[in-house]
Amino acid sequence: MGEIKLTDVKKSYGAVDVLKDINLHINDGEFVVFVGPSGCGKSTLLRTIAGLEKVTGGEIEIDGKRVNEVTAADRGLAMVFQSYALYPHMSVRQNLAFGLENSNMPKPEIAERIQEAARMLEIEPYLERRPGQLSGGQRQRVAIGRAIVRRPTAFLLDEPLSNLDAELRVSTRAELAALHARIGSTMIYVTHDQVEAMTLAHRIVVMRAGRIEQVGTPLELYNTPANRFVAGFIGAPHMNFLSGEVQEVETGSVTLVIGGGHRLTVPLADHKLRGHKLKAGEKLTVGIRPQHITLENNPGSLPVKVRLVEALGSETVIHADLNGEKLLAVVQGQKQIVPGDEVHFSLAGAPLHLFDQNGLRVKGA
Amino acid sequence: MGAAARFILRRKGGKGWHWTDIVTWVWLTGGLIIMFGPAVWLGFSSFKTPAALAEFPPSILPYVTSQATVEGYDKPLQLFNAKMPDGSTRVLAEVRRIGIMSQMVDPKAPGEIVRININDRQPVRTLSFATSNYTEPFVHFDFLRYLWNSVFVTVTATLITLVVNSMAAFALSKYEFRGRSAAMLIILATLMVPLSVIMVPLYSIISSLGLFNSLWGVILPTVATPTGVFILRQYMLTIPDELIDAARMDKASEWQIYWRIVLPLTAPALAVLAIFSVVWRWNDFLWPLIVLSRRELYTLQVGLSIYSGELNVQWHFILAMTVVTMIPVVLVFIFLQRFITTGIAGTGLK
Amino acid sequence: MTSPSPTSSSSSRLGALLMAPVNALMRLIDVPLRGLQKSTGIGGMAAFFLAPNMLIFGIFVLLPLVINFVYSMTGGTAFFLAERNFVGGEQYARLFTCQNYLDPMSCQEDAFWTAVGNTFWFVILQVALMILTALITALILNRDLAARSFWRAVFFFPVLLSPVVVGLIWKWILQRQGLLNFILFQFGDTEPYTWLTDRTWTFAATIGVSIWAHMGFYALILLAGLQAIPKDLYEAAEMDGTKPARVFWRITLPLLAPNLLVVVVLALIRAVQIFDEVYVLTGGGPGTSTLYLTQYIYETGFASALRNPGLAAAASILMGSVLVVLTLIQLGIGRKNENKGKR
Known part of the structure; x- marks a missing residue:
């Protein structure tokens, strides 16, 4: 109950393709997060699943049944909107009851479900109030409550935390995770915030320009991003990218020349380089997460010029420059460094990511 | 009074009288008199008897001359304050007038006749409201009928306007469909098609539909107001689309979305439109004048204009009925003025 | 959220009781409509x-608009189109048949040209005077007045009155033994004026009365325009030591100009159609001195013994084309203002 399958889903507004051949299988009980920059089509994808938008091609199945022609009301899904979309002229109780009344549920059962949801979300004291009399966090709970009382096959959440302030967002995020664990229904969650995606998701779907870039668990995306876009999108601060050129291919590693003639040897897990046949002279991009850089001067470390230092107390963010390419390092503790200093960034032991000229991950790296 | 004076005399800066302060004061006081004066004058006049109306110079308040029944005379006699030759003043009743002399008697002692120069006597007048001006037209003329016709036209047309316009505004603000902009364009383009341009063909359409001499013939052409669609649509555009989506997810039908979500949220704009519609329909004149030719179908406006156009205008009735016609609008003005003024300022519509 | 604030729930009990039958009706309607929705979809x-709305609109606005042209090309006194004979441009030709184009009385339809002339002068004078008074009123109401809403209401009051009431009030005041003559009498003017039987005075009276009735509406729009001018502009001008007259000409007037233009065009559109209050006040008389276009169309089409709906339609189309031009100007201004607002 709550398995959703998308096959070659397309959506276009006139000549503009918003979704291009989306294929995705969401398992029952899974918490899936759609993430991507604004305009990538993640909200549209959610709305097509909800039935609020009609697809122009492909197929949507819920629990094995094709639902392309089924209206939003009859798909058995519930949605939490970014603005909460609570009916301002109805009390909280009426808001929760509205959907149930529309499906002609007997009154006692409606009351029971509202009571249960209200208890779960701790909104019992506000049941007779209007949404306008509630705080942002309370409204958010009501919006979730309105979805819960429906007992839907799946919850669709469209940036539900984006209207909350930073502190509330963190606590509500944790509550959402707990809620999912308790209800166990499928949840599809749309956000542009990769931190939300990382903390909440079983699986993350990274989207860009109407396409799925990668689907995987948070750590899969972090450790083995399928392309430069995913690598740059997941993780904060963003991954550093240095352009380089293959100098030598050996068994188990490849040696590149990067800015300023520095040599960098990248170990390759897969000796045979199945996906790629690297050749000397080929242009590649090396990705290094800022957290993996250390401030050590050892053979092979990179001399950089410090542009800006952000001391955050527990860690220090160093913006540096390597032959015109920007490098960002996040190092533990407090450092006595000022802009203009020359320091050495060591990549020893850092996981390095290699991307080819099309931005695709070099398999094995 | 002190507060009122201070309020009226408040000046710019408080240092002496700038010429703009004088202009402001003159303009506002003049405005008060010119704008309210005529209506107040109408109100007082409507309580005057025909005789008092014919007086020149007129009095502001409705006075009637006092009469008394005096022993020995069949008809009631008119009372006067007469200046006696000795300088004292007495209340006397006039028996007859010969030239410039008046023969008068004391009502208490009717035996003795006193001759007084007519310039030495003033009629005794008492304040009296001729309420029969109001009650008689309802009995003798069809004014009750006209009043009912006006109320029927106003209420029915306003209700239909609200329903029909809000449905159209809902469609035009919350749905994407082919021809939407065309429909919007037509509505906007005809925002300014006045009745005076289409009255001849409209009359023929009304008669072919059998609506000539029918109140429905007055009502129907007025209900699909482009103005109403326009106001309501502008307001509905501010209702977030996500609410509609949420209702759809909540298994609401489109009709329910209209009735239970959109309409309650449009209440402020509906109120403005309702007020406008009531005033418009109550005040309509030319079109009812064309469509209604049977007396029993006249609305107040038509009835009033027909009676006031007759050869022997019975002003005492006309004035009273004008006041009756004015009352609903004055009530609207007193209680809902703020609504209307902000509505006009916001939309530029009348 | 921009959604309107909810009304208090305590007063809603009575409302709920009153709404119960309506709600039941709506639920009843919902059943077949759900069926309709199922078969036709949301579109x-x-x-x-x-x-x-479109049906009523089509029958009572669009259709008349179209068949008006047909009417204007037919003759006879019948109202049903089928009973009317096609005469082509004859009605227009009749309107334009004149011996001397400078003298309206030499035209075949001299009443039409009299009405055109009267309407022309009425429009020019009424709009000019009304906008001037409305502007002064708005400027005064925009000052730092105590109880501004009261004063605004004073000037707005006549706007809501029905034209018939307006006509009757003034007919009563302007009659030979009316209030106005009494007031003049008090000031020593012995001979009472015959306001409504003298050609010039009657014409002036229609202008004055229509200004009295409508000025408040335009003052209100202009006041809204004045209040939309940012206060800091005036403060900046004050800091610069600008003289008040200069502030008016260089700040107030230019910034009010878009509103002023809209108001002028609106007033023009309304003035061209003047009818109701004048009809009640003067009936177009004395003679034809206050016969305006709408009354000409009405009388030609319906009232006169020799009624000629075709001629009335032709005249109404001529008047309509003037209104179309004015409306286009107004929409043009509106568009321009909108673009300005977007910057």
């Missing part, structure tokens, strides 16, 4: 919502 429902 079909849009058509359903639009249909009643």
